[in-house]
Amino acid sequence: MKNRDTPPDSATDFPRLAELVEQITERLVVGRMDEVDRILQDNPADAERLRRILPMLIVLSTLDISSAPSQSVESVPPEIEGQKTESELDQGLASVGRNLTESAFVIQPGVLGDFRIVREVGRGGMGIVYEAEQISLRRSVALKVLPLGGLLDDRVLQRFRNEAQAAAGLHHPHIVPIHGVGCERGLNYIAMQFIEGVSLDRAIRALRSEPNEGYFENNGSEPSRAETIAMKILSTERSDSPMSFHRRVAELGADAADALHHAHEQGIIHRDIKPGNLMLDHRGKLWVTDFGLARIEGVSQLTITGDLIGTLRYMSPEQALGNRLIVDHRTDIYSLGTTLYELLSGRAVFEGSIRGRILHQIAEEEPTPLRQLQPTIHVDLETIILKSIAKGPEDRYESASDLSVDLRRYLAHLPVQARRPTSWQRAKNVARRHSAVLLATSTGMVVVTLVAMFATVLVWQAKRATDSALHQSNESLEIARQRELFARQHLYVADISAAHQAGLQDDQAEMRTLLVRHIPRDALQSDLRGFEWHYLWGVANAESRNLVGHQGQVYCTDFSSDSQALATGGSDGVIRLWNVESGKIIRELHGHTLDVNTVQFFPDGRKLISAGGDGTARLWDIDTGNELHSFCGHEGEVTHALLSPTEDIIATGGLDRNVCLYNATNNSLIRVFTPHENRIHGMAFSPDGERLITATGGGPVIGWNVQTGEKELELTTELGGAIKSVSVSQDGRMIVAGHEELANAGQGGLSYWIITGKSTFVRATTITTVDEAGHSVEFLPSRYAAASTTNSGNVRIWEFTGDLHRWRLQSTFRRHRGGVWRAQVSPDEQWLVSSSRTNELKLTATSFDVTRSYPVCIVGEQIRSVQITPDARVIAFGGSLGKIKILVLDDAESIQPTDMELPFGEPIVDLILSPDQQWLAAQKSTSSQLLSLSPDAKVGGPWQEPDPAVVASVFSADSRRIACIESDGINYTELRSRHVLHRFTCPGVVHCKFSPDGKWLAGGTQAGDVYLWDLTNDFQQYRLESSPSSELTSMEFAHDSTLVATGTGDGVVKLWSVETLQELKRFYSPDLSSGLPLAVNSVAFSPDNRTLAIGRNESFVRLWHIATGRELLAFRPLSQLGVKQVCFSPDGRRLIAVGPAEAPILHQVAIWSTEKAR
Amino acid sequence: MNATRSDTDLLLLQAAAGSDQAMESLFNRHRSRLRRMIAVRMDPRLQMRVDPSDVVQETLLQANRKISKYLLEKPIAFYPWLRQMAWDQIVAMHRKHLYSERRSCRREEEVSVGLSDESVADLASKFVDKAQGPLNQLVRTEIGERVRQAIDQLPGIYREILVLRYLEQLSIVEAAEVLKIHNSAAKMRHVRAVERLRELLDQRGDESAS
Secondary structure, X not given: OOOOOOOOOOOOOHHHHHHHHXXXXXXXXXXXXXXXXXXXXXXHHHHHHHHHHHHHHXXXXXXXXXXXXXXXXXXXXXXXXXXXXXXXXXXXXXXXXXXXXXXXXXXXXXXXXXXXXXXXXXXXXXXXXXXXXXXXXXXXXXXXXXXXXXXXXXXXXXXXXXXXXXXXXXXXXXXXXXXXXXXXXXXXXXEEEOOOEEEHHHXXXXXXXXXXXXXXXXXXXXXXXXXXXXXXXXXXXXXXXXXXXXXXXXXXXXXXXXXXXXXXXXXXXXXXXXXXXXXXXXXXOEEEOOOOOHHHHHHHOOOOOOHHXXXXXXXXXXXXXXXXXXXXXXXXXXXXXXXXXXXXXXXXXXXXXXXXXXXXXHHHOOOOOHHHHOOOOOHHHHHHHHHHOOOOHHHOOOXXXXXXXXXXXXXXXXXXXXXXXXXXXXXXXXXXXXXXXXXXXXXXXXXXXXXXXXXXXXXXXXXXXXXXXXXXXXXXXXXXXXXXXXXXXXXXXXXXXXXXXXXXXXXXXXXXXXXXXXXXXXXXXXXXXXXXXXXXXXXXXXXXXXXXXXXXXXXXXXXXXXXXXXXXXXXXXXXXXXXXXXXXXXXXXXXXXXXXXXXXXXXXXXXXXXXXXXXXXXXXXXXXXXXXXXXXXXXXXXXXXXXOOOOOEEEEEEOOOOEEEEEOOOOOEEEEEOOOOOOEXXXXXXXXXXXXXXXXXXXXXXXXXXXXXXXXXXXXXXXXXXXXEEEEOOOOOEEEEEEOOXXXXXXXXXXXXXXXXXXXXXXXXXXXOOXXXXXXXXXXXXXXXXXXXXXXXXXXXXXXXXXXXXXXXEEEEEOOOOOXXXXXXXXXXXXXXXXXXXXXXXXXXXXXXXXXXXXXEOOOOOEEEEEEOOOOOEEEEEEXXXXXXXXXXXXXXXXXXXXXXXXXXXXEEEEEEOOOOOEEEEEEOOOEEEEEOOOOOOOOOOEOXXXXXXXXXXXXXXXXXXXXXXXXXXXXXXXXXXXXXXXXXXXXXXXXEEOOOOOEEEEEEOOOOEEEEEOOOOOEXXXXXXXXXXXXXXXXXXXXXXXXXXXXXXXXXEEEEOOOOOEEEEEOOOOOOOOOOOOEEEEEEOOOOOEEEEEEOOOOEEEEEOOOOEEEEEEOOOOOOOOOEEXXXXXXXXXXXXXXXOOOOEEEEEEEXXXXXX | OOHHHHHHHHHHHHHHOOOHHHXXXXXXXXXXXXXXXXXXXXXXXXXHHOOHXXXXXXXXXXXXXXXXXHHHHOOOOHHHHHHHHHHHHHHHHHHHHHHOOOOOOOOHHHHOOOOOHHHHHHHHHHHHHHHHOOOOHHHHHHHHHHHHHXXXXXXXXXXXXXXXXXXXXXXXXXXXXXXXXXXXXXXXXXXXXXXXXXXXHHHHHHHHHO
């Protein structure tokens, strides 16, 4: 990128500088000079440049407009014309001067919107807490400012706002009220009531150090009067009488439990109950604060302080350990229990100070009985606390209110409900705990327990409306219910969309969190989930597998061409073959005495070639495990061994800098040459096998003619990092090289070239990436996308956008703890395998959008038409020379192709199968023909005469009638008898459709008008109230025949009520890339009529939520050239889309399934 | 994507569901920002005739009329949308009140309302006050002039980003949206603007020293 105005002297990374300036500006707005200093210290490279502009930033950041221009305005003369005169200038300056002397003109330090920052009162994972004054209301508030607003990603922010808004809905005497959530100058904040008092963690610390009154030492800051009073209340009680102190703690506990119960009833879990989040005000009243904010931390990874350990200490076992177990409200009960325990005993339940130790304690150790620490504690109180902090959620109180009730029973000297665990229970607990640890550590064995929860402000508000309406009439109750439903539906759409995004980022935990709250809580709550939920749920729970078998690191992998088998090799010298489905080892190939550097399957999957550190390349028979041949043409290590795609040549590369080419049929050496002066780092064949691409660390990348041995192509790059790998796209048109990032020099990344001729190429923009490992870059099998690896353990999928200078990061898979050697996507794109320096080898089902995809072609022809039958079992393709191909989909989603040769002899522009699959209507370029496929008649059996008048035909749902479109109308015909039941006159008709119940026939015209004819009532005609916008291109009835959807040439889909003929909804999303009109090719209703799938002339299949009219998500199928047909299976478990792939002769069938077939 | 937007989205949803209250609070939350923007942008001579609050009110009325269309299309985020309408109003008003009479002596393109001279002065005045601490009137005036000239010389696009960020108090994301450029581009433009301003001030200093 060239920037004209970059100062030439500067070597600074400008985007980074800009980012730092943003961070500094954010700090300045709230007056945190100390942190600005820290930023400068942390970034010495940019510090000088930053310091230069810092004074500017300070001034700008504290500008306060409220006192501004209106005052200077009046001093300016009304006419300023032409050149400025001296006097004008003077006056302007005078106005400057006047402003400076005016008392009103005071710049207020640290004003954030309506809030004036008074002082910092604390900081933690959530950011910084300030005491502030809300200027408009003149009230004191606590302002929590989220750290680094500009750096948080959208999902985190969305989440933060949802949770905070939900918590803002809580109204309880013991919950600190949230006044609002907002964003000013890019800083996100929560404003809540300022509690004058002290948090219990400070209280505990102070109580511990009594009688020295040591808490004043805390933070070095003077406690406010309120804090002192609050402290006094507690400490006086404790020193006066231990008994009354215990009772006081029980009271506080009961109040906190009440507050929690209230929140739990609203579906909000606190997740971070700890002494620091319980406040005691100056009247001794208890407040719970920071509801729902805990989960933000985990996502943001921006935890500022070592506060995490402090939080961990109070976490329930399921929260601290559970990777996949879902945490419910009982986690709060546990955390409150530990807090009370600490308050009573003066020490934490688990006192460990390192993470691992605490985790172990939480999982394994029984807490010291309270009365051993404080003998004066009543046995009932001890029992209550022990029950609250039971390891298993099921052993704790059912609800926070149960805990509160029991605490109050203790206070009232009544017998408590809690029972001490029997010795049998303890034994059971130990056993269960071990299994819990097992569960937490071994992924894939965990049964996910689901707990319904939903929480955002919309739902909360709607629920409140429901509640208040209860006291009014039934009518308004119904309205309120509608509103609640409305709100829940919008939440649903938002969450689906977010979950899909999370899926593309491989964040399954986030997906589950977003999805789980839409599981109906009880039978009364309506289930809003549709196809998309079930699909995403499947993705969210797809498993990742560690393949265990290799000793040490794995350097190389290869999938067999059918994606069923995986070969791996590494530092232990053994090649292992795995069953991809089961993750089990099928065979081990022993022979190499040192590292295995590359492995490659032969296309038939029966042989394998490998390159070894022992100086040999070896050919293996997979069936027997025998070594067939050993190639010993190199001195020293063999780094690469490849079979050409045409299977006639084997190429090996070695540390001796030589490449050896062998005849693959007789293993004889053809040629030896030295492609580079330095070591060869990457080797690949072009798909036609005619060219061998080699790459060396410092470049260039060279293409060699395999036959002649001549250099044909020399590719250079501007990226400085050493090239470690190279890959060629399936069509040979693109080459990519991976550059290793060393010492954060900014030189790592990917270089791309587009090959335009024998020795000509265009260099596409390089991608300079952070942290690129470079050791593995591989094109994905079916498209211009490549997988690359990072030094920190990630695998990234890059996608070519079609624009030479734009690449898109499609997915980031966070997979390993250390640098990744190798990442590869299986030919069917269903699996991703990767290996790392940390000895891991992982196989995961990819969470790319498509569950499965199949390429389809008709040999020797171009595919001109596609149709899917309504039962989604049969897909018919019509070819340009009259051949028809039929695919049959079985339950296991495997496809059985049937080629039907039909002597049409001309292009089939449209093809329709009857729903019972007995009839086929083929629309040719000049006429239409109908044929029977019934078993009694042979395929291609009795022909109806070609009818030149008919331009398209449609079958009724029962396959007994057919509607044949002619230029000025539609013939409604009995199929077997060919008896014309009615003729509808409708000039310009281009589309028609029967309703599933057989009552309606809909016809649409080129002009966009749509007519409905009542087939059961004298063929009466109705017209949809449309304003013609564009040519009608597709039409579909909902499954219950109450709705009809129309798609037009301008990309808009409209939804109509059959009953009222009114437009109900409109679905449109603009095309972001091409700007071309995106004709709607196909529309499909899900069987529950909740979701609309839309296929247009773009690469996305879009799902829309009918109730809200909002887009749920956009699936990107493999097809790049538009989506021709979309269809849901009748059971709602599958979505199928068909469209042309990269090449016009090739079509792709993409299937999304709610159940991964494996 | 903008943080304010998601929050606003909730209200928009409710507004779409027919809640007048949501509409009201939606407008309320942006009222002061709009007013701020108008005050910064509107010619002071015009401000003597037209109260910025009236412009705000007119904008919100217009927004109310157009909101359903907006909800359907959602071309841009809500505040930038409001701001755009306010902007159009200001331009129309400038055209009507100020330029019709004096087209002969002002070039037509000046109708495109920029930053008013007074806003420049305002920026300048603040620099002086913040950066210098107590100084006597004379020195202040001199520095004020220097700052003002520096701001005057700042290329338009740089001045614009500073105004958006510091006078209109838009977040960088919103500023990017208003300028129709990418976030990172806005950030970089911001740094360049600040750096250039610094350079200009230095040059001025050199000149006056020599």
